[in-house]
Amino acid sequence: MNSKLITGTIIKGIGGFYYVKTENGIIATRGRGNLKRDGNSLLVGDEVKLSLLESSEESFQGIIEDVFPRKNSLIRPPIANVDKLVLVVSATKPRVNYELLDRFLVVAEEKHIPVLILMNKADTGLEDEISRLMHRYGNFYDCLPVSVISKHNISRLSEMLADKKVAFAGPSGVGKSSIINLLSDDGEMETGEISWKNQRGRHTTRHVEILNGRHGSLIFDTPGFTSIDLPDIDNSELKEYFPEFLSFNGKCKFQNCNHIKEPGCRVMEAIEQGSINNERHESYIRLFNEIHENSKY
Ligand SMILES: Nc1nc2c(ncn2[C@@H]2O[C@H](COP(=O)(O)OP(=O)(O)OP(=O)(O)O)[C@@H](O)[C@H]2O)c(=O)[nH]1
Ligand SMILES: [Zn+2]
Structure with a gap:
């Protein structure tokens, strides 16, 4: 085995083979052993280090030795x-x-x-x-x-x-x-x-x-990327994911205000003044309730 590792990006995974785009072109590889990152297997988009096989008799030319930490990942699509x-x-x-x-x-x-x-x-x-x-x-x-x-x-x-x-x-x-x-x-x-x-x-x-x-x-x-599951969060966290609310979080009358209809809510004020879009807030409330409903089961 060539001891020099080269880096690349997994562009396709099929039948246990990973195709890695490198400076030397696309290389067919397999992952070493049970190589995982964050508890799941290799994903398209992973940045990897691979070693090249010296003999080219195999149907693949490299072994993925390591996976760089991910910036993010999705499950569906993977x-x-x-x-x-x-x-x-x-x-x-x-x-x-x-x-x-x-x-x-x-x-x-x-x-x-x-x-x-x-x-x-x-x-x-x-x-x-x-x-x-x-x-x-x-x-x-x-x-x-x-x-x-x-x-x-x-x-x-x-x-x-x-x-x-x-x-x-x-x-x-x-x-x-x-x-x-x-x-x-x-x-x-x-x-x-x-x-x-x-x-x-x-x-x-x-x-x-x-x-x-x-x-x-x-x-x-990513064929069929037409929907997505909500993250596994508590509904009180949802306000962190609406950038419109960020400058108000923690500044309402109640420190833990969820910006629904609490008195002294700065977000509600901003909606009345027109600086936060009302439809986005309605959407927020729908999602807030949905997460609450889902958490019951
Ligand atoms: N008028 C118009 N029609 C478009 C435009 N772009 C795509 N279309 C048409 O919209 C239809 C759907 O396009 P697709 O590219 O198949 O849409 P898609 O989002 O990939 O759909 P799925 O594969 O079902 O997820 C086709 O009939 C396209 O010709 C556009 O800019 N203007
Ligand atoms: Zn509030």
Whole structure:
């Protein structure tokens, strides 16, 4: 075994093999023994150290010796080290599901994953939808209207994602696949005997894998990333995951105010003054109650 370890990113895991993107191209590997990180197995997106096998008779050329600590990870889809979670909605067909968007935002906050909210289908001319979205989130999240059809803001988007590992999520039909197709390179990824066209839709069985994007970005291709489970938290923690509330937490009349309808609540004041969006607060209350209901079982 070559004693020199090289580093890389797992871009695909299939049948016990992990394909690792390295400076020397893509290398098929296996994990050493029962290699785990944070109690679970290797994930697409993991940064790893691997040793190269000297004999190339095996169907793989390297052994993963170690996994770097993760920035974050998700269970469904199973991915690690997301630098940017792009939450895709569309102006129409389907219209924005704000409740779902707010759930995704809570998960992203809890996992410390930076978010970009994309409103696709901007070509449909539904300016009202775009302004509603901006009004609701624009002060706290990056929001960008785009269009796959007119290419509006697509190059801006790919610049915003430069050098990042990016996952796309959102309801069915908003245009996630179309956007990923626009952003990913169609170049051939090659190494040793392994090569496959880096093109979406070629395989009938869909696994999570990483595609090369423009400007050095890596795109998690995560079929079916249309919903997400709320984090396992107490409802009194939920207020930490609404950035609108952060400057008020601990400053209401009651130190442990949950900003529901307590007297002397600074968040309620801010809503009345219009500096916090009322719909976001309603959404907060729904999630607060939902977590409470779930905790009974
Ligand atoms: N008008 C318009 N239609 C678009 C745009 N982007 C995608 N579409 C259409 O929206 C439909 C859904 O697009 P997809 O890319 O399959 O959506 P998806 O989010 O990947 O959907 P799932 O795979 O079901 O999760 C397709 O008919 C696209 O042609 C856009 O910018 N403008
Ligand atoms: Zn309060």
